[in-house]
Amino acid sequence: VSLILSGREEYVRQFHPDTVEKVRKSADRLGYRTNLFASGLPSKATTFFAVVLQEVGNREVSTWHHWAFEGDLLAGIIQAASERNVYPIVATAHPQADEAALRPLESIIAGGVFGTIVRTPGPPLEKYLRSQLKRGQLVVVVFPSRIESWPTNAIDVDNVAIGRLAGRLLAHHGRSRWGVAWFGKKGADPHLLRLNGLLESAKEAGASVEMFQVPLGIDDMGIREVLAPKLAQRDVDGLFAVDSISSVGTLYACLKLGWEPGRDYNLVGCDCAFWEGPSLPKITSVDISWHETGITALNQLCEVMQQGESQFETVLVQPRVTPAATCPVPAELAGDSPPSVRASAPAPTPAGEREVV
Amino acid sequence: VSLILSGREEYVRQFHPDTVEKVRKSADRLGYRTNLFASGLPSKATTFFAVVLQEVGNREVSTWHHWAFEGDLLAGIIQAASERNVYPIVATAHPQADEAALRPLESIIAGGVFGTIVRTPGPPLEKYLRSQLKRGQLVVVVFPSRIESWPTNAIDVDNVAIGRLAGRLLAHHGRSRWGVAWFGKKGADPHLLRLNGLLESAKEAGASVEMFQVPLGIDDMGIREVLAPKLAQRDVDGLFAVDSISSVGTLYACLKLGWEPGRDYNLVGCDCAFWEGPSLPKITSVDISWHETGITALNQLCEVMQQGESQFETVLVQPRVTPAATCPVPAELAGDSPPSVRASAPAPTPAGEREVV
DNA sequence: GTGAAAGCGCTAACAG
DNA sequence: CTGTTAGCGCTTTCAC
Numbered sequence: 028v029s030l031i032l033s034g035r036e037e038y039v040r041q042f043h044p045d046t047v048e049k050v051r052k053s054a055d056r057l058g059y060r061t062n063l064f065a066s067g068l069p070s071k072a073t074t075f076f077a078v079v080l081q082e083v084g085n086r087e088v089s090t091w092h093h094w095a096f097e098g099d100l101l102a103g104i105i106q107a108a109s110e111r112n113v114y115p116i117v118a119t120a121h122p123q124a125d126e127a128a129l130r131p132l133e134s135i136i137a138g139g140v141f142g143t144i145v146r147t148p149g150p151p152l153e154k155y156l157r158s159q160l161k162r163g164q165l166v167v168v169v170f171p172s173r174i175e176s177w178p179t180n181a182i183d184v185d186n187v188a189i190g191r192l193a194g195r196l197l198a199h200h201g202r203s204r205w206g207v208a209w210f211g212k213k214g215a216d217p218h219l220l221r222l223n224g225l226l227e228s229a230k231e232a233g234a235s236v237e238m239f240q241v242p243l244g245i246d247d248m249g250i251r252e253v254l255a256p257k258l259a260q261r262d263v264d265g266l267f268a269v270d271s272i273s274s275v276g277t278l279y280a281c282l283k284l285g286w287e288p289g290r291d292y293n294l295v296g297c298d299c300a301f302w303e304g305p306s307l308p309k310i311t312s313v314d315i316s317w318h319e320t321g322i323t324a325l326n327q328l329c330e331v332m333q334q335g336e337s338q339f340e341t342v343l344v345q346p347r348v349t350p351a352a353t354c355p356v357p358a359e360l361a362g363d364s365p366p367s368v369r370a371s372a373p374a375p376t377p378a379g380e381r382e383v384v
Numbered sequence: 385v386s387l388i389l390s391g392r393e394e395y396v397r398q399f400h401p402d403t404v405e406k407v408r409k410s411a412d413r414l415g416y417r418t419n420l421f422a423s424g425l426p427s428k429a430t431t432f433f434a435v436v437l438q439e440v441g442n443r444e445v446s447t448w449h450h451w452a453f454e455g456d457l458l459a460g461i462i463q464a465a466s467e468r469n470v471y472p473i474v475a476t477a478h479p480q481a482d483e484a485a486l487r488p489l490e491s492i493i494a495g496g497v498f499g500t501i502v503r504t505p506g507p508p509l510e511k512y513l514r515s516q517l518k519r520g521q522l523v524v525v526v527f528p529s530r531i532e533s534w535p536t537n538a539i540d541v542d543n544v545a546i547g548r549l550a551g552r553l554l555a556h557h558g559r560s561r562w563g564v565a566w567f568g569k570k571g572a573d574p575h576l577l578r579l580n581g582l583l584e585s586a587k588e589a590g591a592s593v594e595m596f597q598v599p600l601g602i603d604d605m606g607i608r609e610v611l612a613p614k615l616a617q618r619d620v621d622g623l624f625a626v627d628s629i630s631s632v633g634t635l636y637a638c639l640k641l642g643w644e645p646g647r648d649y650n651l652v653g654c655d656c657a658f659w660e661g662p663s664l665p666k667i668t669s670v671d672i673s674w675h676e677t678g679i680t681a682l683n684q685l686c687e688v689m690q691q692g693e694s695q696f697e698t699v700l701v702q703p704r705v706t707p708a709a710t711c712p713v714p715a716e717l718a719g720d721s722p723p724s725v726r727a728s729a730p731a732p733t734p735a736g737e738r739e740v741v
Numbered sequence: 742g743t744g745a746a747a748g749c750g751c752t753a754a755c756a757g
Numbered sequence: 758c759t760g761t762t763a764g765c766g767c768t769t770t771c772a773c
Binding site: 029030033061062064065066067068069070 | 765766767768769
Binding site for chain 4: 398399400403422424425426427428429496
């Protein structure tokens with residue numbers, strides 16, 4: 028019965044068709060389903076993996092936005108997982124969770140799953156993950172807080188490519204005097220990488236780049252107030268912003284000055300593809316695709332597992348551009364590129380994938 | 385070893401303290417963790433349950449909003465689950481998924497979990513769930529599309545209470561001529577229930593209720609255009625809206641007329657606690673707490689499981705009011721909604737999209 | 742073609 | 758106090 032219901036041709040072939048028929052009939056007459064937990068035991072586990080998402084306080088506005096992204100990541104993971112017949116056990120961890128609070132997590136990470144996908148672990152969890160890695164446990168870190176410390180086993184966005192792409196968009200519109208709202212040297216690492224990307228394509232395009240200092244921790248309206256007077260005095264025609272808040276703030280500043288997008292300037296922002304204000308132009312945005320990141324993480328996890336490894340070279344996911352009013356996007360730079368243009372492409376799927384039962 | 389590591393006092397007591405010590409020491413020296421999948425086998429499964437979330441197309445704005453809610457529900461489930469030491473296996477199902485597409489889902493629902501939480505199943509999935517229920521499988525339906533058909537085993541929001549609460553808020557401000565943007569008889573069922581709740585408290589407060597017809601499927605700006613002229617002709621001082629779009633649309637209409645909230649009118653909306661427009665007043669909103677719904681669903685699941693039952697009477701979760709500018713909320717009405725309502729406005733987070741990775 | 746049996750890692754009951 | 762053992766539901770190998 029086991030062999031027949033496994034569905035694998037090599038086995039089923041060995042039985043008399045009548046027997047096969049009979050077994051299958053009664054199986055679904057009885058509503059039989061194989062117990063996934065038991066089935067993983069004999070052969071080593073390959074069915075369940077763990078996903079650790081980031082937990083944030085409840086009942087705040089930020090919670091709400093938070094899940095919009097986190098959920099998109101999870102959706103990507105789930106989608107890819109369903110294609111491979113593996114199932115996620117989902118948990119959350121607070122970034123500041125201490126060792127004690129991590130105990131339940133450890134139960135599941137080391138409790139029989141074939142691997143774990145973790146989104147931006149805090150330091151204690153990161154430490155635990157490394158110890159597991161050393162034990163040969165399979166771990167994939169998504170968006171580690173310090174990418175330098177994860178040369179292997181991580182998935183991150185290609186921040187340099189974000190800035191580079193933004194620059195190319197501005198260049199395409201003939202903009203040559205670029206400006207960036209900048210949080211100063213204390214700006215987070217990814218911001219710096221994005222800026223570097225922009226500088227790269229500025230050089231390529233022969234454009235100048237001017238940085239407009241704005242205070243850290245300010246909101247979009249605040250940025251407007253700080254930025255508008257600075258912009259008014261300078262002669263810039265292309266604008267870039269390294270994150271969603273400064274993207275919106277920069278747009279507000281331009282609106283305040285009465286500048287018209289497309290005519291007076293072009294603006295490319297980051298991570299604000301879904302932002303919209305009533306009767307305001309939408310912002311052309313270069314974004315991380317959390318969904319695609321999820322897919323990549325899961326695929327990486329499964330492939331490494333199938334090869335019996337527990338390490339893989341860190342993968343950078345390419346950004347996507349969402350065209351909008353502030354900077355029209357030519358077809359050749361449009362967001363369809365990602366799958367083909369990857370920094371370090373994951374190995375093409377090996378032939379003997381995995382029999383889908 | 386098994387007995388000692390189980391940690392149960394009744395067992396551990398029986399061993400010599402030295403032995404206990406020795407066993408524990410070597411266990412964590414070896415980094416031993418019990419295999420959760422194997423441990424569930426002997427005694428019947430009580431560790432893993434399934435969660436089926438609603439799947440929507442990728443890469444749309446709606447996806448983004450979608451996960452904000454879906455994720456909040458999941459977060460509630462996970463939070464409650466971690467307190468009970470049970471773990472969710474998360475899957476998604478498209479509302480229109482047909483029988484074939486449901487096959488993988490069935491593997492997990494009937495594959496050894498102790499129960500399943502499903503959010504708004506489509507008809508084919510609903511049919512399958514009923515068959516499982518009949519088999520004694522534990523199923524909890526969250527937000528069923530037709531609550532009448534789930535007298536047992538469902539968790540839903542108390543829509544009547546939403547309208548009632550909104551009415552009391554208007555009454556508290558001495559408003560007596562109420563108006564509602566109404567999508568007509570074709571308005572979805574929950575809308576009708578909310579309206580009934582409002583009518584209930586209108587009777588209580590001796591207020592009149594006028595319905596302003598707006599076309600179905602219109603957006604917030606559209607509602608403004610339709611509603612403003614109607615409002616201009618009528619003498620209403622209290623406004624209610626049954627969903628987020630009409631809440632925002634109603635606010636826009638009032639703004640267009642130059643009405644000032646608190647002086648000329650009060651507005652209570654629904655499901656728009658997190659909405660904000662630049663320099664616009666925020667809307668006092670009566671909301672479903674998805675997070676709390678998640679907690680309730682999980683608790684219900686576990687309690688029914690522990691009692692060895694597979695049925696329970698459908699639970700209605702009480703709404704929460706989020707106070708804002710359009711209708712200040714008195715303490716006694718804030719406390720009205722169970723269990724512990726935060727009568728404080730949600731933090732004015734700097735439109736914080738997400739923390740920088 | 743088909744039946745039997747040895748585990749997978751664990752729990753829980755049962756002898757001592 | 759400690760050791761042994763019979764399963765849990767399944768996979769997979771090995772006889773016949």
